[in-house]
Amino acid sequence: xxxxxxxxxxxxxxxxxxxxxxxxxxxxxxxxxxxxxxxxxxxxxxxxxxxxxxxxxxxxxxxxxxxxxxxxxxxxxxxxxxxxxxxxxxxxxxxxxxxxxxxxxxxxxxxxxxxxxxxxxxxxxxxxxxxxxxxxxxxxxxxxxxxxxxxxxxxxxxxxxxxxxxxxxxxxxxxxxxxxxxxxxxxxxxxxxxxxxxxxxxxxxxxxxxxxxxxxxxxxxxxxxxxxxxxxxxxxxxxxxxxxxxxxxxxxxxxxxxxxxxxxxxxxxxxxxxxxxxxxxxxxxxxxxxxxxxxxxxxxxxxxxxxxxxxx
Numbered sequence: 369x370x371x372x373x374x375x376x377x378x379x380x381x382x383x384x385x386x387x388x389x390x391x392x393x394x395x396x397x398x399x400x401x402x403x404x405x406x407x408x409x410x411x412x413x414x415x416x417x418x419x420x421x422x423x424x425x426x427x428x429x430x431x432x433x434x435x436x437x438x439x440x441x442x443x444x445x446x447x448x449x450x451x452x453x454x455x456x457x458x459x460x461x462x463x464x465x466x467x468x469x470x471x472x473x474x475x476x477x478x479x480x481x482x483x484x485x486x487x488x489x490x491x492x493x494x495x496x497x498x499x500x501x502x503x504x505x506x507x508x509x510x511x512x513x514x515x516x517x518x519x520x521x522x523x524x525x526x527x528x529x530x531x532x533x534x535x536x537x538x539x540x541x542x543x544x545x546x547x548x549x550x551x552x553x554x555x556x557x558x559x560x561x562x563x564x565x566x567x568x569x570x571x572x573x574x575x576x577x578x579x580x581x582x583x584x585x586x587x588x589x590x591x592x593x594x595x596x597x598x599x600x601x602x603x604x605x606x607x608x609x610x611x612x613x614x615x616x617x618x619x620x621x622x623x624x625x626x627x628x629x630x631x632x633x634x635x636x637x638x639x640x641x642x643x644x645x646x647x648x649x650x651x652x653x654x655x656x657x658x659x660x661x662x663x664x665x666x667x668x669x670x671x672x673x674x675x676x677x678x679x680x
Contacts, residue, residue, distance in 0.1 A: 370396040375414050375497055376453040377466070380445065383501070385456070386498045390414070390507075399469045409492055410506040412450070412477075413470025418448040424461040428492075438462070438646060438657045454501065462653040464648040469501040473555060477504050480554040488550035508557045510548035516581065518588045520549030521573065526612045528569055530541050530562045536645045537568030538661075542576040542584075556648060563618045566643035569633070571607045600626060602634035632669070636662060 373393045375384040393401040400412045422436045423443045430443040440461055448455055448467075451564050455467040465471025478494070481487045493505035515521055524545060528534065535541050536556060544553040551557065558565075578585040578596040585596045592611065594604035606624050609616050619638045620630075640661050647654015 370417065370452055370543075372396065372402070372414065372452070373496075375500075375503060376421055377407070377469075377498060378448070378451065378453040379448070382447055382451075384453075384515050388495060388497050388503075390495070393492075400470065401481050404505075411507050412456075412506060413474065413503045414468070414495070415453040417450065417452050418445075418466035418467060420444045421455075421457055421467050422460045437484075441476055442610070449605070454497065462657070463649050464500075465576045466501065468499065472500045474502070474504065475500075476557070477555045480557045481506075483506060484533055484551065484554055484557055486524055486547050486550050486554045487554045488548065488601050489554060508552070510546045510551055510631060514543060514581065515545045515546070515547055515549050515551065518582045518584060518591055520625065521545060521584075521588070522592070522608075522612075524549050524551070525570055525573060525608065527568050529609065529612050529614045532559050532566075533557050534560055534565040534569045534643070535638050536573045537571050537642045537646060538644045539572045540576040540580065541569075541572040542580055545573070553555070553596075556645070558643065558648075562642075563614070563616060564638050564642045567610060567616075567619060570608055571601065571639055574605060574608070575601060584617070589631055593625055599631065601655075602631060602639065634666060634669065 371393050373390055375390065376384045377387045379385050392407060393405045394414055395405060396402040396414065400413055400416045402414050406413060420433050420442050422438045422440055426432055426441055426443060430445050432441055433444050434442040436442045445457065447665050454469040457467055457491040459465065463473055465473060478491050481489050481619065487490050491504060491505040495503040497503060497506065498583050526570055534557065539556060544551055546552050575594055577588065589596055592608065594607050596604060603624050605619055606616050640658055644654055644657050646657035
């Protein structure tokens with residue numbers, strides 16, 4: 369068990385370049401979060417036990433561990449391994465925040481937690497660290513355990529569709545819905561009434577449910593009469609949206625039934641045109657990753673460059 373009373377920022381020379389005290393001792397629970405020993409409050413951005421990070425290009429001082437997201441790499445800076453803190457390198461190349469820290473992207477926690485009615489968190493305090501990095505002290509409604517009640521999941525989707533709150537389509541969203549059916553990671557939420565973003569929100573929840581919670585996915589299929597098989601998923605998203613009273617006529621007309629042409633249209637022209645995780649902080653990275661997704665989709669679908677026009 370790792371228990372800390374201060375946040376340390378560590379550079380590549382293993383020097384502590386900044387140290388900020390916490391109001392109580394905090395037990396690290398995973399990722400970059402911990403829980404206050406006395407208060408039970410959640411602390412986000414306290415640092416992490418370093419093991420690897422994601423890079424777009426391979427740096428000479430890092431070792432390649434695996435292929436990474438969006439065509440990048442999983443790399444490791446060996447001197448940091450098994451050390452705890454905030455490390456002066458980006459955890460993901462498409463976000464500016466450092467490994468273990470909560471940077472500018474997380475600033476939306478404050479507004480979103482206040483404005484989104486199904487937020488599981490309330491911001492109690494903000495502790496400044498350095499260079500736009502803060503520790504967010506959060507009161508949590510309910511536990512962080514993942515929701516397995518399909519009625520609560522459906523209710524959350526209904527509220528999000530009605531109110532225009534959305535999630536990136538490629539986010540593992542089900543992990544951030546707790547037992548109360550509330551969203552625990554509100555920093556990635558964004559407002560829009562664009563039906564493409566509503567479609568992506570439903571897709572992110574249903575896809576991650578199918579991948580991570582197969583038993584819950586089976587119950588969802590039985591209760592709501594849809595299939596969460598990958599090839600059926602875009603059509604099931606439309607059915608769920610219509611069931612919840614969302615107008616989908618802008619992206620689909622007529623009876624909802626499977627066809628390869630319809631599948632490609634929904635994936636390429638609707639889903640991938642929405643917001644991906646890489647675009648949450650920098651628009652240009654989102655556009656770059658969108659092109660990567662489309663290339664990968666066409667490659668796996670057996671569509672070569674000469675056929676690209678027919679896809680769009």
